[in-house]
Amino acid sequence: MRTTSRFGPELRRLRQEAGLSLTQFSVALNYDKGHLSKVERGERSASPELARRCDAFLGANGELQRLAVRPETDSDTTGTPATPSLWLVGRRTVLKAGTGALIDLGLKLGGQAPSAPDPLLLSFRTQFDQLRKLGQSTAPKVLLPLLETQTRTVAGLAADATSAARAPALLLASRFAEFTGWMAQEAGDSSAALGWTGEAADLARAGGDSHLGSYALVRRALVTLYGGDAASTVALAHRAQSDELPPRIRGLAAQREAQGHALAGDERDCLRSLDRARELLDSDDARSVAEPVLGTTHVSNPAAMTAGWCLHDLGRPKAAAEVLDRECRLLPPHALRTRTRYGFRRSLAHAASGEVEHACTIARDLLGVMPAVPSATVNSDVRRLARELSRFRSSRAVRDLQPALARVLAPAHN
Numbered sequence: 320m321r322t323t324s325r326f327g328p329e330l331r332r333l334r335q336e337a338g339l340s341l342t343q344f345s346v347a348l349n350y351d352k353g354h355l356s357k358v359e360r361g362e363r364s365a366s367p368e369l370a371r372r373c374d375a376f377l378g379a380n381g382e383l384q385r386l387a388v389r390p391e392t393d394s395d396t397t398g399t400p401a402t403p404s405l406w407l408v409g410r411r412t413v414l415k416a417g418t419g420a421l422i423d424l425g426l427k428l429g430g431q432a433p434s435a436p437d438p439l440l441l442s443f444r445t446q447f448d449q450l451r452k453l454g455q456s457t458a459p460k461v462l463l464p465l466l467e468t469q470t471r472t473v474a475g476l477a478a479d480a481t482s483a484a485r486a487p488a489l490l491l492a493s494r495f496a497e498f499t500g501w502m503a504q505e506a507g508d509s510s511a512a513l514g515w516t517g518e519a520a521d522l523a524r525a526g527g528d529s530h531l532g533s534y535a536l537v538r539r540a541l542v543t544l545y546g547g548d549a550a551s552t553v554a555l556a557h558r559a560q561s562d563e564l565p566p567r568i569r570g571l572a573a574q575r576e577a578q579g580h581a582l583a584g585d586e587r588d589c590l591r592s593l594d595r596a597r598e599l600l601d602s603d604d605a606r607s608v609a610e611p612v613l614g615t616t617h618v619s620n621p622a623a624m625t626a627g628w629c630l631h632d633l634g635r636p637k638a639a640a641e642v643l644d645r646e647c648r649l650l651p652p653h654a655l656r657t658r659t660r661y662g663f664r665r666s667l668a669h670a671a672s673g674e675v676e677h678a679c680t681i682a683r684d685l686l687g688v689m690p691a692v693p694s695a696t697v698n699s700d701v702r703r704l705a706r707e708l709s710r711f712r713s714s715r716a717v718r719d720l721q722p723a724l725a726r727v728l729a730p731a732h733n
Contacts, residue, residue: 326370326386327361333377334359348372349673351710368671368707374584375634381584440484443473443491447611451498455617455656458693459505466502470495470515474522489526493519494611497531500538505656507695509542533559534568534613540575544582545696552579560595570599571614574625581629589629597622617654618661620646628664636671643668656692659685663700670707678708679716686723701727 334344341359345352350369357363365373370387377383446469454462470492477488500515516538523531540555556579559572577592600622618624627642643665650658662685670678682704689697705724708717 324361326365326383327359329386330365330373330377330383331359333373333379333383337377344376347376349671366706368703371584371632371634372636372671373634375586379584380586384584439476440473440487440491443469447491447495447498451611451616452653454498454502455654456691458691459502460693463499463502463506466495466499470499470518477526486526489522490528493522493526493528493531496522497534497538497613504542504545505694505696509546512542513539530565530568531613533561533564534571537568537572537575540572540579541696544575544578545699547582549579549583552576552582566599566602566604567613570596570602570622573599574621577625577629578632581632584633586633589633593622593626593629596625615657617651617657618646619649624661627668628661631664631668631671636668640665640668640672640674655688656694656697659688659692659694660697660700663697663704667700667704667707670704670711675708675711675714676716678704679714679720683720683723686720686727689727698728 334341339347341352341356345355348355348369350372354363358365358369365383365387367384367387370384373379374381374383450462450466450469473488473495474492477485477492480488496515496519500512500519503509503515504512516535520532520535523529536555536559540552540559543551543555553576556572556576560569560576573592573596577589577596580586580589580592615621623642624646627639627646630636630639630642643661647658647661647665650661652658662681666678666681666685669675669681689701701724705728708714708720708724711717
């Protein structure tokens with residue numbers, strides 16, 4: 320028997336074992352009784368959201384999720400993984416492009432020859448911080464050409480640097496490449512994201528830092544997470560938690576592993592990973608890392624925010640909404656990309672809890688921001704929100720929100 324056809328009978332068995340009538344079950348899940356009846360009889364397929372909620376409520380530890388139909392892969396967040404490789408071009412070409420970019424940004428070469436990068440590195444380092452901040456309020460496709468050029472420029476400068484200056488230049492180039500990979504993923508090009516992440520690891524290794532290669536695993540795990548591949552997400556994140564690695568990288572990897580376990584419906588291992596992440600990220604060593612900091616710098620308590628994210632995937636939307644409400648209030652106003660990322664997950668949790676009007680209020684404000692910070696990854700949650708709200712078509716708040724949802728999800732915005 321196909322696994323998908325076994326979902327309904329197994330759901331009925333677990334519900335009856337719990338001593339619940341179909342009416343009681345529908346009220347508890349905030350789902351239509353008739354719909355649940357059809358799912359149990361195999362006349363309707365269970366959505367991923369419904370499977371998660373049933374799994375969590377009945378304590379099936381992921382079994383119902385495994386029997387449900389797998390979610391379709393979002394075309395704008397996945398792609399054929401590229402083999403990571405160093406994409407550096409000839410030095411003269413790099414320096415020519417880089418000089419133009421520097422002039423555009425108002426940075427002065429000060430008469431220094433390109434072979435003496437020391438006076439430039441501070442300017443590039445400042446520029447990196449500025450671009451990272453700009454990424455919170457600018458479309459990724461606007462930033463990508465500049466990021467790609469500057470990554471190659473800094474790496475090219477390192478080629479003729481003195482031995483003392485070469486390593487810092489390579490390490491800075493690796494951070495440009497890592498951020499370029501993130502913006503590529505936000506633009507919907509997962510293949511380019513993986514390629515730039517691989518280049519970041521190569522540049523860091525050449526500069527004497529082998530740790531960024533492990534962080535690259537955490538970034539790769541984000542691609543598989545948004546692709547709906549829980550097993551690969553867990554496996555990649557687990558590989559980045561060796562005791563030899565810095566606590567911050569291990570903490571970020573533990574967070575990603577927790578998200579993978581949540582996607583698979585494994586609450587026990589998810590909570591264990593969250594506890595490990597919290598302990599590592601709260602350590603003094605993790606808090607005193609050198610700049611620029613890996614991972615988000617706008618979330619005051621990353622482990623708590625990730626817990627809210629995971630609780631929704633574990634089928635506990637009310638608990639998720641409470642955590643996300645609290646943590647989202649602490650986000651800085653200028654961090655538009657971060658606010659939309661967690662804000663839509665917050666709206667989704669409220670919608671799944673049956674608080675439809677509140678969910679629409681949250682989403683309405685965020686949809687107004689989305690044109691300024693389009694995001695392929697955030698769009699995956701916007702689509703989930705649209706599907707969740709479609710169950711409440713009779714709600715005026717939902718009907719009023721539909722045009723704005725449609726505009727954001729139109730192909731031109733992806």
